[in-house]
Amino acid sequence: MYLASLGKLALGSRLKALSDHFYGAADEVYRALGAPIESRWLPVLRYLWDTGPGTVTEVAQAIGQTHSAVSQLTDKLVRAGMVRRRRDPADGRRTVLTLTDKAHGALSGLGPIWCAVQRGVGTSLEAHASHLLDAIAACERALRERPVAEAILAEHDAIRTAPLEIVPYAPALREHFHRLNAQWLERHFRIEDIDRAVLGDPERYILEPGGAIFFARLGDEVIGTCALLQESPGAFELTKMGVDETFRGLGAGKRLLEACIAEFHRRGGKTLFLESNSRLQTALRMYQKAGFVMQPSVREGSHYERADVYMVYQRGE
Amino acid sequence: MYLASLGKLALGSRLKALSDHFYGAADEVYRALGAPIESRWLPVLRYLWDTGPGTVTEVAQAIGQTHSAVSQLTDKLVRAGMVRRRRDPADGRRTVLTLTDKAHGALSGLGPIWCAVQRGVGTSLEAHASHLLDAIAACERALRERPVAEAILAEHDAIRTAPLEIVPYAPALREHFHRLNAQWLERHFRIEDIDRAVLGDPERYILEPGGAIFFARLGDEVIGTCALLQESPGAFELTKMGVDETFRGLGAGKRLLEACIAEFHRRGGKTLFLESNSRLQTALRMYQKAGFVMQPSVREGSHYERADVYMVYQRGE
DNA sequence: GCGAAATACGTTAGTACTTACGTATTCCGT
DNA sequence: ACGGAATACGTAAGTACTAACGTATTTCGC
Numbered sequence: 112m113y114l115a116s117l118g119k120l121a122l123g124s125r126l127k128a129l130s131d132h133f134y135g136a137a138d139e140v141y142r143a144l145g146a147p148i149e150s151r152w153l154p155v156l157r158y159l160w161d162t163g164p165g166t167v168t169e170v171a172q173a174i175g176q177t178h179s180a181v182s183q184l185t186d187k188l189v190r191a192g193m194v195r196r197r198r199d200p201a202d203g204r205r206t207v208l209t210l211t212d213k214a215h216g217a218l219s220g221l222g223p224i225w226c227a228v229q230r231g232v233g234t235s236l237e238a239h240a241s242h243l244l245d246a247i248a249a250c251e252r253a254l255r256e257r258p259v260a261e262a263i264l265a266e267h268d269a270i271r272t273a274p275l276e277i278v279p280y281a282p283a284l285r286e287h288f289h290r291l292n293a294q295w296l297e298r299h300f301r302i303e304d305i306d307r308a309v310l311g312d313p314e315r316y317i318l319e320p321g322g323a324i325f326f327a328r329l330g331d332e333v334i335g336t337c338a339l340l341q342e343s344p345g346a347f348e349l350t351k352m353g354v355d356e357t358f359r360g361l362g363a364g365k366r367l368l369e370a371c372i373a374e375f376h377r378r379g380g381k382t383l384f385l386e387s388n389s390r391l392q393t394a395l396r397m398y399q400k401a402g403f404v405m406q407p408s409v410r411e412g413s414h415y416e417r418a419d420v421y422m423v424y425q426r427g428e
Numbered sequence: 429m430y431l432a433s434l435g436k437l438a439l440g441s442r443l444k445a446l447s448d449h450f451y452g453a454a455d456e457v458y459r460a461l462g463a464p465i466e467s468r469w470l471p472v473l474r475y476l477w478d479t480g481p482g483t484v485t486e487v488a489q490a491i492g493q494t495h496s497a498v499s500q501l502t503d504k505l506v507r508a509g510m511v512r513r514r515r516d517p518a519d520g521r522r523t524v525l526t527l528t529d530k531a532h533g534a535l536s537g538l539g540p541i542w543c544a545v546q547r548g549v550g551t552s553l554e555a556h557a558s559h560l561l562d563a564i565a566a567c568e569r570a571l572r573e574r575p576v577a578e579a580i581l582a583e584h585d586a587i588r589t590a591p592l593e594i595v596p597y598a599p600a601l602r603e604h605f606h607r608l609n610a611q612w613l614e615r616h617f618r619i620e621d622i623d624r625a626v627l628g629d630p631e632r633y634i635l636e637p638g639g640a641i642f643f644a645r646l647g648d649e650v651i652g653t654c655a656l657l658q659e660s661p662g663a664f665e666l667t668k669m670g671v672d673e674t675f676r677g678l679g680a681g682k683r684l685l686e687a688c689i690a691e692f693h694r695r696g697g698k699t700l701f702l703e704s705n706s707r708l709q710t711a712l713r714m715y716q717k718a719g720f721v722m723q724p725s726v727r728e729g730s731h732y733e734r735a736d737v738y739m740v741y742q743r744g745e
Numbered sequence: 746g747c748g749a750a751a752t753a754c755g756t757t758a759g760t761a762c763t764t765a766c767g768t769a770t771t772c773c774g775t
Numbered sequence: 776a777c778g779g780a781a782t783a784c785g786t787a788a789g790t791a792c793t794a795a796c797g798t799a800t801t802t803c804g805c
Contacts, residue, residue, distance in 0.1 A: 120546065122557075123467060130447060131440075134440040161709060176445075225677050229437065234579050234582075237570065242566065243566075244439070247446060251429065259449075259450070259453040260453040266543075357550060393478060
């Protein structure tokens with residue numbers, strides 16, 4: 112699913128879709144069993160059922176909606192004969208909502224259905240349902256304490272003011288080389304033996320044969336890396352390009368690519384190629400813009416199982 | 429929050445609220461930073477940006493919405509000058525959506541904002557954000573394989589056909605006594621020392637002093653329990669009433685209560701009381717209906733910290 | 746005890762979708 | 776080659792909300 116690849120950017124859309132799915136399923140069940148209620152009524156009806164008559168604002172706060180929403184929903188419930196509106200004699204501003212006898216009759220027959228919903232969701236989603244509920248509860252709590260918008264703006268400030276720089280390999284950065292590459296390998300593919308070797312000892316597998324490794328730093332954070340591997344004298348492979356998922360879109364990949372190409376020229380390389388996978392469309396477009404040209408078939412004797420794209424750098428772009 | 433107490437029944441409502449929250453936060457950020465887009469545009473714009481021009485249906489499937497929604501959103505994007513509609517020359521039915529130069533310019537400047545969103549949501553919600561994403565992905569997958577509505581209807585069928593019966597204590601049921609009580613204790617309070625003792629060895633603490641324990645079975649499952657404890661000769665306490673959360677609403681609690689009261693009479697008891705907590709409104713209403721009357725103050729020398737309600741059974745109801 | 750502020754609620758207008766439907770265009774079997 | 780089925784899309788109508796506003800009623804400060 113495409114939305115999943117957007118990560119936290121598309122949280123709203125995915126939550127909405129899930130929400131609609133559950134509402135739809137509930138209504139399907141109510142219809143199939145002839146229950147005289149709709150899924151959207153449930154919070155109001157259950158609240159009045161559980162805690163007795165209540166005012167519009169009280170109900171609205173309990174179920175996390177605006178008083179207008181409750182008021183409009185009440186219109187429908189009154190029309191359906193489930194709820195009565197009464198002026199509060201003690202406070203003329205308030206409207207007290209009360210379940211009618213019809214509603215009491217209807218709701219008391221719904222026990223088995225609600226029970227089936229609880230259990231059916233559980234059997235259909237297994238443990239994921241509880242995980243989802245737990246995650247929702249945790250997020251509701253966190254959002255009440257720390258507004259997201261503020262946190263995002265603070266992050267934006269930090270990102271904008273921190274300088275983005277490309278630095279060459281240093282032993283202290285070895286673990287970052289592993290971390291940044293493991294991230295995308297694990298997400299999209301799996302770590303092959305050759306990856307494990309190279310990521311574990313980049314000095315031996317990349318630097319000693321005459322290659323180079325660069326890192327992108329944003330302030331104190333190491334957010335990306337890319338390597339230039341000398342395959343044979345004068346023939347270089349661009350490989351192990353990885354940018355932290357949460358730092359994509361800052362141009363770190365492009366800067367790393369430029370640094371590698373410059374290094375390739377500085378060393379008087381003759382050919383520069385790369386192998387990649389067609390799933391990584393964003394990366395492929397970046398390679399193309401930098402001057403790599405798609406080859407008609409994969410490279411012979413490729414190191415990687417996942418390689419289904421072979422690109423070669425053409426000097427003149 | 430009231431909705432949380434409804435468990436899986438209110439999943440739709442809570443997901444919707446969360447969804448709206450994230451949309452709102454995103455829009456707040458876009459406004460604050462002067463970004464020329466809205467949160468609802470993101471899936472379409474990002475799709476076109478990531479994978480190039482696409483048809484209405486193609487976009488709709490990728491972002492999980494109807495073609496109508498995409499078509500109407502396209503109207504807005506065209507009006508905003510971000511997207512162009514073009515007839516597909518190869519297939520006159522299709523409309524190809526393309527980003528305008530203006531959109532390309534706008535989107536290429538949004539990298540840092542999207543990056544800030546990813547990171548800001550992460551810092552605000554900490555690990556909960558990833559848990560939520562994982563749970564969403566897992567549920568999306570599960571829902572595609574097993575429709576919830578069917579699972580619910582199957583559960584309903586099983587519940588309706590299984591007989592609900594009340595049975596007395598048997599050693600094989602001891603673990604159920606613990607399980608059913610631990611469930612509500614852990615959810616609402618904490619397990620006190622006296623609970624641990626009684627739940628661990630009900631034969632010694634309840635049966636031997638002249639009490640009784642009943643269980644509610646639904647088919648093969650043990651779904652509830654309740655105990656009658658002889659405090660002093662002729663004085664009984666109703667205690668340890670617990671019904672599995674996913675089996676509430678089937679009347680098991682009421683049946684257990686009736687069984688205990690009948691047993692109290694059978695043993696010629698003089699007084700019957702219970703201690704509870706004002707948070708357990710549903711249970712209190714059930715006790716009231718069964719003939720228990722709220723006392724003005726808590727019982728002297730109560731066993732429990734959590735007790736703030738004291739009720740005494742009045743024969744005549 | 747009186748006027749301003751706060752509150753409670755309903756109404757209106759608007760948004761972001763959905764379902765249902767109508768109209769092109771293409772596909773496909775004969 | 777042609778008629779019906781499938782498809783692609785747009786439009787209309789409806790739903791479930793929210794935000795904004797208006798109008799009662801109550802509360803509060805002095």
